[in-house]
Amino acid sequence: MITVRVEESARGPAREGRLRGARLVDFVDEARAPIPLSCRGGTCGTCRVRVLEGAHLLAPPSAREAETRAWFGEGPDVRLACVARAVAGGRGLLRLVALD
Numbered sequence: 001m002i003t004v005r006v007e008e009s010a011r012g013p014a015r016e017g018r019l020r021g022a023r024l025v026d027f028v029d030e031a032r033a034p035i036p037l038s039c040r041g042g043t044c045g046t047c048r049v050r051v052l053e054g055a056h057l058l059a060p061p062s063a064r065e066a067e068t069r070a071w072f073g074e075g076p077d078v079r080l081a082c083v084a085r086a087v088a089g090g091r092g093l094l095r096l097v098a099l100d
C-alpha cells in the first residue's frame with residue numbers, strides 16, 4: 001500500500017490518503033489535494049510536484065513527462081502529477097509538494 005501525503009503549500013492545505021490505483025491523478029482528484037491540474041496529459045507542466053520522499057514508489061517518467069520536465073528545467077525530483085504512475089506492489093510513503 002502506498003500512502004500519499006501532499007504537503008501544505010500556497011496551493012492549499014495538506015492532504016493524505018491511500019493511493020488506490022496506479023494513477024497519482026486519481027488521488028489528487030479524490031483527496032482534493034493541493035495540486036493544480038490543467039491539460040491532464042503531461043504537456044503543460046501545471047501539475048509539477050517535488051517528490052520529498054518515496055521517489056522509488058513511482059515508475060520512471062514517460063518520454064513526454066521527461067520532455068515537459070526538461071522544458072521547465074526541473075531535475076529528476078520533480079514529477080507531473082497528472083501522468084505519474086505508481087510501481088506495482090509498492091509500499092510506503094510518497095510525500096510531495098506542489099511547485100509554484
Ligand code: FES
Pocket residue numbers: 036037038039040041042043044045046047048068080081082083
Ligand atoms: S496538468 Fe498539464 S502536465 Fe499535468
